[in-house]
Amino acid sequence: MRRSILLAATLITAMAAAPARADDVSDAIAAAQRAYQGGKVQDAQTALQEALQLLAQRAAAALAAALPNALPGWTAEEATSNTSGMTGLFGGSTASRSYRNAQDQMVEIQVMSDNPLIAQLAAVMANPMLAGAMGRLVRIGEQRAIQSNDGNIQMLVDNRILVQVQGDAPPEAKMAYARAINVARLSGR
Template identity: 40%
Template sequence: MIRAFAPILAAGLILVAQPARADDIADAIAEAQKAYAAGDLSGAKQSLDVASQLLAQRSADGLAKFLPPVPPGWTAGETETDAAAAAMFGGGLIARREYSKGSAEVTVQIITQSPIIAQMGAMFSSAQMLGAMGKVFRHQGRTAVLTKEGTIQLMSGGTLVMIEGSGSEADKRAFLNAIDLAAIEKAGG
């Protein structure tokens, strides 16, 4: 009877004997814990910094799902997600994609968890300040602005949406319409 189960037992032992593969984030946290326990504060900090960066990258990748799909007749470049790219905005997460149709180009950026959001929040709470930037309008119950340079900017919760490029205002508004702002807010942005 034991011989009949021997292959099954052997397979089970092989599965049990092999540790489950942790992801890079868990590995970096475990390395930080080891370093901390050994009194290596510098090593612990470095491993936690790596874990933090990996978490930011994964969060930025998740942010990309909120970018608009490619409309009929348009083409799109690769989606760019990078926590480091948001450094020019003071940190945070950014997802970005360029779309083109003939000579028209539109770039959509979604930025969240950035200190610039707090700074811009004051501006978006003042219609007069926005009016000095360009043409103010309402979109899905939120205030937006079409700047004098032709960029649409909209704050949605803790997220800044920017749509720019050589495309027409109608093109940019169509891209804005394709963004699920409620879903971004629900996800914590």
């Protein structure tokens, strides 16, 4: 209960600092505040969980927006995004997009953020010797990445966003797509 109250105070403070505008997130936070002030702690907690889920959905949509358009000679499917609960083994937000060329070769980019498993991978990728054991170290812009023998790429952004570029296309195509990702948008810069 104390955790819910602290979370409510934090969310309300954050929203007060943001420009005032009506949206689903601020409506859920306002409902939580009204419920809390009315002594309905369970309703306040539910409304705060709704606000957190709505924020997670926005985060997932932002991940999808960072995925590149099709490169010349390729077509792209629509980007998809999803969010899991904030608790559990596979929480966090995900987005993915697939690309195909005229030879029916495929590249898929998957992005995952704020997942507990990413923290474990971050420790490995932070150590060049361990990361090198997983594949060839490469640079994609300012990011260190690992490219496996089949050309698949794993890149960690801000130690909380995992980018995976994979598929049956040649390694050069996977690298071109990795370089086309809007890393600044992923990290919120």
